[in-house]
Amino acid sequence: MNIVYMLIPALAWGILPLAVAKIDGKPTNQIFGTTVGTLIVGLITLPFIKADLDAKTFWLAALAGAFWVIGQLGQYIGYAKVGVSETMPISTGLQLIGTSLVGVVIFGEWSRSSAKLWGFIGIALLIIGAIFTSFSDKDTSEGTESNQVGTIIMLVCTTLGFIVYNAIPKAMTASGLGIFFPESVGMVLAVLIYMLFTKQLGELKAKSSWQSLLAGFIFSIAALGYIMSVKDNGVNTAFVVSQLSVVISTLGGMIFLHERKSKKGYAFTLIGLALILVGAILTTVMS
Numbered sequence: 001m002n003i004v005y006m007l008i009p010a011l012a013w014g015i016l017p018l019a020v021a022k023i024d025g026k027p028t029n030q031i032f033g034t035t036v037g038t039l040i041v042g043l044i045t046l047p048f049i050k051a052d053l054d055a056k057t058f059w060l061a062a063l064a065g066a067f068w069v070i071g072q073l074g075q076y077i078g079y080a081k082v083g084v085s086e087t088m089p090i091s092t093g094l095q096l097i098g099t100s101l102v103g104v105v106i107f108g109e110w111s112r113s114s115a116k117l118w119g120f121i122g123i124a125l126l127i128i129g130a131i132f133t134s135f136s137d138k139d140t141s142e143g144t145e146s147n148q149v150g151t152i153i154m155l156v157c158t159t160l161g162f163i164v165y166n167a168i169p170k171a172m173t174a175s176g177l178g179i180f181f182p183e184s185v186g187m188v189l190a191v192l193i194y195m196l197f198t199k200q201l202g203e204l205k206a207k208s209s210w211q212s213l214l215a216g217f218i219f220s221i222a223a224l225g226y227i228m229s230v231k232d233n234g235v236n237t238a239f240v241v242s243q244l245s246v247v248i249s250t251l252g253g254m255i256f257l258h259e260r261k262s263k264k265g266y267a268f269t270l271i272g273l274a275l276i277l278v279g280a281i282l283t284t285v286m287s
Contacts, residue, residue: 002232006241008225014248016218017084020076021257023215025208027076028200031069032209035187037216038223042184045224051178061179064168065186067161069194071095074158081151085253085261085269086133091155091162092246093130093276097123098163100283107170115286122282125275132272133250135265176227236284243280247273 020030053061071091078087100123103109110119134152169179195201203209222245229238250273253259254266261269 002229005225005229006233006238009222009229009238009242010244010248012218012222012225013242013245014252016215016222016245017075017079017088017249018252018256019218020212020215021079021084021253023208023211025206025212026203027073027080028195028198028203029206029208030076030212030215031073032191032195032203033212034072034215034219035069035184035191037213038220039184039188039216040213041217041220041224042181045177046181049177049180051174051181053174053178053182057172057174057179058182059186060168060172061174061182062186062189064165064179065183066190067168068165068183069187069190070158070161071163071165072161073194074155074161077158078151078155082148083253083259084257085250085259086148087151087155088246088249088253089133089269089272089276090130090152091159092243093126093133093272093279094156094159095162095166096243096276096280096283097126097130098159099166102163102167103170106167118282118286122279122286125279125282129272129275129279132268132275135268135272176230177224180223180227239284240281243277246276 020034023030023033025033075087075091078091100109100119104116104119110116134148169176172179195203222242226238226242229242233241250269254261254269
């Protein structure tokens with residue numbers, strides 16, 4: 001089962017953007033369905049998980065879930081504006097950079113000099129990889145240059161949500177399985193607040209909002225599989241293998257969603273993907 005748990009997150013997180021992009025709806029519909037689907041899975045798994053959480057831990061986990069919504073909504077907006085194959089490598093690279101830096105600065109990771117050396121080389125490769133994958137050309141799925149630049153700036157800002165989402169559990173003693181349900185509660189509350197303030201509560205009735213429950217089920221499979229993989233295979237191995245999801249989603253966007261790129265764009269994307277994967281290995285295994 002070790003190998004199965006190891007591969008589930010990569011496959012599920014890789015398929016998730018493709019499934020979401022196929023649903024005919026706005027980012028608001030997609031994020032609502034994703035969070036409600038995750039909450040449903042959280043409720044189903046709750047009786048099987050021994051989670052003795054106090055109120056502080058519960059709401060900290062819920063806060064982490066709320067920050068996840070910021071990051072995921074940014075991704076969904078990115079899919080609509082520049083496509084999956086453009087959004088995923090950039091978003092993944094930014095997450096890896098931010099999470100690594102938070103680990104070093106706040107949690108004292110990479111304590112050895114050699115770890116810092118490999119880690120910062122890895123971060124440099126992640127930055128270069130993200131730059132390569134952001135290459136755009138005329139008459140492609142990324143649209144105009146201003147559209148792409150605006151989307152990249154948006155991804156930089158919203159990725160902070162993913163970074164906080166990953167950082168909060170590191171400061172908690174509760175298990176990953178134990179905080180899955182409260183995180184899903186925070187996700188749904190955050191989306192409802194977002195919809196209220198953006199005056200989009202009417203989207204609750206939209207068919208695409210409920211079709212997007214599938215995305216929540218897929219996300220939950222990936223998240224629970226990752227937690228089990230960490231338990232059986234260790235953090236480093238589980239994390240690096242899970243990053244193969246960016247390869248699946250990026251190639252899937254080009255092949256199955258028919259996202260157009262120039263020949264130069266294809267080459268830059270593949271080179272950027274390779275650099276991001278190497279960077280992920282250096283910032284985890286080697287560090």
